[in-house]
Amino acid sequence: MRIFISSVRKGLEEERDALGGLIRALGHTPVQFEDFSAQTTPSREACLAALESADVCLFLLGPSYGHVFPETGQSATHDEWVAAQTAGKPRLVYRKLGVTFEDDQQNFARIVQAYATGVFRDSFHDTAELMTKVVRKVKELESGPSPLSFTPLTQPASLRWSLDDARDGASASVPLLEVHVLPVGFAGYSARELEQFGTSLVDRIRRTGAVKNDVALTPSSSQAHAAVSIPASRPRAWDAPQPGELVEVRLHKTGQISLRATLPRDGLGSILDHDALPQQITDLLRFTGALDLIQHEPIVVAIGVSNPRLTQIDRFDPHQSRTRAELGGYMRSFTLQTEPDESTNLAALDTGAGEVAGILSRALIKQHPAAT
Structure with a gap:
């Protein structure tokens, strides 16, 4: 699987640096902006293009909302959330505990957490806890059932x-x-x-x-x-x-x-x-x-x-x-x-x-x- 990692780096530096190696160790491919080579495509467009190639999107919610793009009025992570949702990508969301969220990030977190299904949500205190939870969830995804139920x-x-x-x-x-x-x-x-x-x-x-x-x-x-x-x-x-x-x-x-x-x-x-x-x-x-x-x-x-x-x-x-x-x-x-x-x-x-x-x-x- 190609797993796209979406988050603001500020406040989540250690977690982002650890996730790439973990995903590779599990036999999958991490997709994150730190690995992008120099290119003429603007970074926002490059990230959205990379997201399209991913099988799963992993979102980390930390204290910072990030830079707001004038063309959308949203941060890169927010844009990526909408793109992943529109494309029907499976999404894993992990919220960092013990930190103070900016107002815009708190509002974004409410949007993410309000979505009733199709999204796995969890929280973590530190990098070690996050890694343990990501391993467990990726293993589940490797042989997961249909997300639908009918009545x-x-x-x-x-x-x-x-x-x-x-x-x-x-x-x-x-x-x-x-x-x-x-x-x-x-x-x-x-x-x-x-x-x-x-x-x-x-x-x-x-x-x-x-x-x-x-x-x-x-x-x-x-x-x-x-x-x-x-x-x-x-x-x-x-x-x-x-x-x-x-x-x-x-x-x-x-x-x-x-x-x-x-x-x-x-x-x-x-x-x-x-x-x-x-x-x-x-x-x-x-x-x-x-x-x-x-x-x-x-x-x-x-x-x-x-x-x-x-x-x-x-x-x-x-x-x-x-x-x-x-x-x-x-x-x-x-x-x-x-x-x-x-x-x-x-x-x-x-x-x-x-x-x-x-x-x-x-x-x-x-x-x-x-x-x-």
């Missing part, structure tokens, strides 16, 4: 679907993938709370890194939800292959989060790809987790596709458009929509996202007439 629903989930929402002009002609996540038994938001979360929704989306800073985001709201629309990028040519893109994030008063995204497409239409669809759903589930809005569990997850008659089951090639395809012609209308019959835990928005996405995508594609 049958005793009654249908009250999901809000927008498959037939005519308010969005794009939905009239372009099939859209919908991903819905609802916390079961959650009391919902008051009007005041919904307004507050709606105000912060744009910033939360930006912090995930899923949308570039130069992309204009358009917020809107009603008594029932707060939403942010994201413009789809323009294709290079009318028939150029286009990967699926997130086009809307909606937070409902009930606590449900709904995402809408285009499907991969080319000049011959939108594609349900057996490989691309589960990966897209995985990314959307991890994005939902990175928004840090749903912290109540269990949850239910459901997906659907609007205007399914305009979709084909096929392979998507991001480099070349298809030259032929089975274009609709279905004699009857049909729906593509999964109805959840069980709940799961918050790992579905993190380390278990890929497993959930595989289950949902297979169930959805089976409903398509072309699959029979």
Whole structure:
């Protein structure tokens, strides 16, 4: 395993110096900025790139928050936390005891410790105690079970679907993938709370890194939800292959989060790809987790596709458009929509996202007439 070590060095010098050798002794590869060679890439970008290559991220929380980058308003460790969360990386968090945290670091620690699942958290007093705990946890990771748990629903989930929402002009002609996540038994938001979360929704989306800073985001709201629309990028040519893109994030008063995204497409239409669809759903589930809005569990997850008659089951090639395809012609209308019959835990928005996405995508594609 490649284990990324994330922390401010100040106040954790001894621990950082010891971890690299320990991880190597366990037969794994440490990834930390002290080992980076001189390079032209800015250190923050280099760290985030290195994090992408890691299998596990180990976070040390010490007294200092670290330098705040003006482009994100966060420290490097905070940025790395968001990146690891968005990517669904397993995260180990160890908080140092007996030291006084800066105010910003205390706030960051609250964010980390509030995350309900998908994260292992512990504390330590000194380097020797930390080393003992890291050894034990790495050994567990080498043969760990699935982080997911499932429970049958005793009654249908009250999901809000927008498959037939005519308010969005794009939905009239372009099939859209919908991903819905609802916390079961959650009391919902008051009007005041919904307004507050709606105000912060744009910033939360930006912090995930899923949308570039130069992309204009358009917020809107009603008594029932707060939403942010994201413009789809323009294709290079009318028939150029286009990967699926997130086009809307909606937070409902009930606590449900709904995402809408285009499907991969080319000049011959939108594609349900057996490989691309589960990966897209995985990314959307991890994005939902990175928004840090749903912290109540269990949850239910459901997906659907609007205007399914305009979709084909096929392979998507991001480099070349298809030259032929089975274009609709279905004699009857049909729906593509999964109805959840069980709940799961918050790992579905993190380390278990890929497993959930595989289950949902297979169930959805089976409903398509072309699959029979």
